[in-house]
Amino acid sequence: MQYDVIVIGGSYAGMAAALQLLRARRSVLVIDAGQRRNRFAAHSHGFLGQDGADPAEIAASARRQLQAYQTLNWIDGVADVASGQKDEFTVGLRDGAQYSGRRLLFATGVSDTLPAIDGLQQRWGVSVFLCPYCHGYELDRGRIAVIATGLMSLHQAQLLPEWGEVTLFTNGAVVPDEAVSADLGARGVTIEQTPIARIEDHADVVLSDGRRLPFAGIFTASRNAPATPVAQSLGCALSETPFGTQIQTDDAKQTSVPGAFACGDAARVPHSLSLAVADGAWAGASLHRSLVWPDA
The missing domain is CATH 3.50.50.60 (FAD/NAD(P)-binding domain)
Structure with missing residues (x-):
């Protein structure tokens, strides 16, 4: 047929x-x-x-x-x-x-294809997301992490303050220029350059220096x-x-x-x-x- x-x-x-x-x-x-x-x-x-x-x-x-x-x-x-x-x-x-x-x-x-960070893939669609319009509201204005993968991550970090307090983890993937850094600062975004070691619990970002930063959710491109x-x-x-x-x-x-x-x-x-x-x-x-x- x-x-x-x-x-x-x-x-x-x-x-x-x-x-x-x-x-x-x-x-x-x-x-x-x-x-x-x-x-x-x-x-x-x-x-x-x-x-x-x-x-x-x-x-x-x-x-x-x-x-x-x-x-x-x-x-x-x-x-x-x-x-x-x-x-x-x-x-x-x-x-x-x-x-x-x-x-x-x-x-x-x-x-x-997600960044090669231990614990990230296992949380995809559960506490790690791509689209804020799909998942931002449910974070209830909580703390939000953005893990950079490239220039699109800067756009994510600029947009996501609509849904909560944002920290951008550059993680060696992007370096915001002076103008973008100023814009992120004006939006209340914290820029964290320390590399990420792994993701644990619901959405805790553990850095290479041992710090553990808890978040309501994580976004990455x-x-x-x-x-x-x-x-x-x-x-x-x-x-x-x-x-x-x-x-x-x-x-x-x-x-x-x-x-x-x-x-x-x-x-x-x-x-x-x-x-x-x-x-x-x-x-x-x-x-x-x-x-x-x-x-x-």
Whole structure:
């Protein structure tokens, strides 16, 4: 069987795209590896109508709604490779299965590479965060740490005083110039240059000189890349962003390979659940139009 569309990635963006296509009565195969980026978080915030909800339940509810459409097929599996061209794509799964489709949509999400600090990764999504709009309010104006990874961390440190008292740990990753230092000082941000030894307890920063500084939460700017290289296997170009790399797309969410589209965190910045859903919905509608007007 040849599907109208194969969606690689069944999280929020992929499902939002699939919904538009299913409602256009197109045959859709969703291949999902089951690795939502926010799987470590107990609550989702800032998503209208779902503020404070369990992100796993948001995803499960969306999947149940998609499964009400008869033209959906859903496979839990890992897509390793994509090949072919417009109207003749093939996707190969890790278990050896292969599927064909007229169009492809990459909604793979991204991986997060964090600073190599003992104890940081284990607290990702629990007391270590990226987005203040998603997690800042719940810190209740408490003390906030920002661990620098590059220039974007200076932006984080300038913004986060909206949510609490901020300390910027440069940790050898960035040196604020005089103007930025003055701006941070005017915002009440403390700059700490002593290297970090490890993170302990809820969000305690232990420095190399032995000092222990407790915080309500920690923010850091992770480096991102598409969660899997499946889009690259097809030849899709990547582009650089302040956060890492993403799949390059045009305004209609089509990649550098005609007939292959991409959406969500893997194909846009900045990142959030709300923005991923919106991006997916637009990608689904644009992809449908490419089926209706294939020569446009």
